[in-house]
Amino acid sequence: MENIKILIADDHYIVRLGLKILIDSFEGFEAVLDVENGEEVINNIEKADYFILDLEMPIVNGVEALKVLKQNHPEKKVILLTNCMDIPTLINAKNLKPNGFLFKDGMHEEIKICLDELKKGNYYTGRNCKAFFERHKDEIIEVENLIRNLEALTKTEMKILYHVSENLSTSEIAEVLHNSPKTIDNHRTNIAKKIDISGYNNLQAIAIKNKSLIETLYLKTL
Amino acid sequence: MENIKILIADDHYIVRLGLKILIDSFEGFEAVLDVENGEEVINNIEKADYFILDLEMPIVNGVEALKVLKQNHPEKKVILLTNCMDIPTLINAKNLKPNGFLFKDGMHEEIKICLDELKKGNYYTGRNCKAFFERHKDEIIEVENLIRNLEALTKTEMKILYHVSENLSTSEIAEVLHNSPKTIDNHRTNIAKKIDISGYNNLQAIAIKNKSLIETLYLKTL
DNA sequence: TAAATATAGGGGAAATTCCTCATTTTTAAC
DNA sequence: GTTAAAAATGAGGAATTTCCCCTATATTTA
Numbered sequence: 001m002e003n004i005k006i007l008i009a010d011d012h013y014i015v016r017l018g019l020k021i022l023i024d025s026f027e028g029f030e031a032v033l034d035v036e037n038g039e040e041v042i043n044n045i046e047k048a049d050y051f052i053l054d055l056e057m058p059i060v061n062g063v064e065a066l067k068v069l070k071q072n073h074p075e076k077k078v079i080l081l082t083n084c085m086d087i088p089t090l091i092n093a094k095n096l097k098p099n100g101f102l103f104k105d106g107m108h109e110e111i112k113i114c115l116d117e118l119k120k121g122n123y124y125t126g127r128n129c130k131a132f133f134e135r136h137k138d139e140i141i142e143v144e145n146l147i148r149n150l151e152a153l154t155k156t157e158m159k160i161l162y163h164v165s166e167n168l169s170t171s172e173i174a175e176v177l178h179n180s181p182k183t184i185d186n187h188r189t190n191i192a193k194k195i196d197i198s199g200y201n202n203l204q205a206i207a208i209k210n211k212s213l214i215e216t217l218y219l220k221t222l
Numbered sequence: 223m224e225n226i227k228i229l230i231a232d233d234h235y236i237v238r239l240g241l242k243i244l245i246d247s248f249e250g251f252e253a254v255l256d257v258e259n260g261e262e263v264i265n266n267i268e269k270a271d272y273f274i275l276d277l278e279m280p281i282v283n284g285v286e287a288l289k290v291l292k293q294n295h296p297e298k299k300v301i302l303l304t305n306c307m308d309i310p311t312l313i314n315a316k317n318l319k320p321n322g323f324l325f326k327d328g329m330h331e332e333i334k335i336c337l338d339e340l341k342k343g344n345y346y347t348g349r350n351c352k353a354f355f356e357r358h359k360d361e362i363i364e365v366e367n368l369i370r371n372l373e374a375l376t377k378t379e380m381k382i383l384y385h386v387s388e389n390l391s392t393s394e395i396a397e398v399l400h401n402s403p404k405t406i407d408n409h410r411t412n413i414a415k416k417i418d419i420s421g422y423n424n425l426q427a428i429a430i431k432n433k434s435l436i437e438t439l440y441l442k443t444l
Numbered sequence: 445t446a447a448a449t450a451t452a453g454g455g456g457a458a459a460t461t462c463c464t465c466a467t468t469t470t471t472a473a474c
Numbered sequence: 475g476t477t478a479a480a481a482a483t484g485a486g487g488a489a490t491t492t493c494c495c496c497t498a499t500a501t502t503t504a
Contacts, residue, residue: 011327012237012326012327012329012330013240013328013329013330013331014237014240014241014244014326014329014330015234015236015237015240016240017239017240017243017244017330018235018236018237018238018239018240018241018243019236019240021239021240021243022236022239083305104234104236105233105234106235107234107235107236108234108235108236108239109235167423167424167427169421169423199391201389201391201423201426202389204423204426204427205389205426205430208427208430208431209430
């Protein structure tokens with residue numbers, strides 16, 4: 001039987017080198033190509049059967065590459081690798097249902113198991129990965145709630161929250177948007193109500209802590 | 223002439239594997255040992271001449287290991303490797319003057335150059351590393367200023383700022399510390415003056431953004 | 445022990461927050 | 475193409491917080 005062909009995508013040469021050597025040591029698998037970003041993954045889809053993608057890569061990241069693969073080549077199997085501990089990013093990645101999902105920590109002990117499971121047609125989530133999701137389950141629920149609530153905001157509310165996350169005061173936002181401070185004040189109250197928190201200081205805290213999430217959602221509305 | 227003995231410390235097996243293979247391919251160098259945390263570095267100091275340390279490792283990180291090495295074995299040479307983009311952490315690492323300082327991005331192209339420079343008795347900072355420090359120079363100056371200013375805070379002020387970074391309001395802090403809100407209010411004003419910002423919302427923003435830095439400095443005062 | 449610094453807190457004006465309204469403008473539905 | 479719902483804008487006013495100046499006591503430190 002022919003070897004299963006694997007493409008490795010990671011922006012660090014050292015990681016690609018180590019992974020390639022490890023994978024080539026496995027019976028039935030062969031690392032046929034390694035690339036340093038998601039764009040090159042997309043340009044080489046036909047060359048491999050399985051894809052091991054780092055989540056964080058320049059130009060096109062692992063999540064974007066995974067989306068393209070799932071959409072256009074549902075028969076190809078994808079393992080996501082990550083070091084990232086950012087909850088919104090991880091939730092997003094998990095929701096895309098990669099065939100395998102491994103944290104880089106201790107990954108070498110599981111990559112073989114993961115590949116074998118994929119071969120059997122199963123999904124596989126790494127031990128550390130599971131443990132992380134378990135350990136942060138409260139936080140994950142909180143972020144999932146927050147995302148749901150943020151998606152219920154109107155365009156204007158989203159824009160105002162974005163400015164709050166940029167640390168503008170009510171009156172500063174009013175100036176930027178050419179509105180009365182009263183308007184911004186009112187929106188702020190509604191936003192706080194919608195994301196279920198009290199107090200402007202708490203709104204500001206949440207906005208700053210989730211700045212990149214808010215920015216992503218805001219940019220989608222433009 | 224005997225090979226220079228190198229110890230590799232990184233919490234990822236794959237990275238250690240890749241690095242070991244790369245280094246063993248260099249004339250005059252030999253990767254004699256690889257470990258997964260700083261504690262094991264400290265326990266094996268006598269076994270190597272040069273140390274390649276990842277900044278982020280469990281138990282004892284690269285910076286702590288570097289400190290021990292510099293203090294007790296100034297003749298040993300240390301290369302710090304990092305992925306980390308956290309300005310306070312990088313400033314801290316740079317101030318410890320590792321012999322080599324490389325970002326993991328593109329590191330494989332420079333590790334040989336770096337080792338050769340160390341052999342000549344020089345210091346070496348990677349291209350990406352230099353570029354990062356250059357690109358973020360304004361931010362670095364800002365953080366350095368902030369650290370200077372934070373170090374000028376009194377114990378009580380530090381404690382209050384810590385609570386601000388935890389997103390407590392003036393009255394909540396007053397309650398926690400069994401003080402009058404007026405006292406906290408007054409301290410807050412002094413803190414804002416000392417770190418050269420105006421407005422409580424801006425103080426809160428800075429406190430939240432620099433939460434881990436503030437926590438570190440606060441814990442030192444206990 | 446005198447001077448400096450840190451801690452604790454008050455007074456009061458100004459600004460912001462918070463809540464309840466009302467009006468207009470979009471958007472969606474029939 | 476009307477109509478109803480949703481979104482956006484903003485006012486009024488009480489309650490709270492901020493901000494700036496002030497004082498008193500305690501604790502360092504020179």
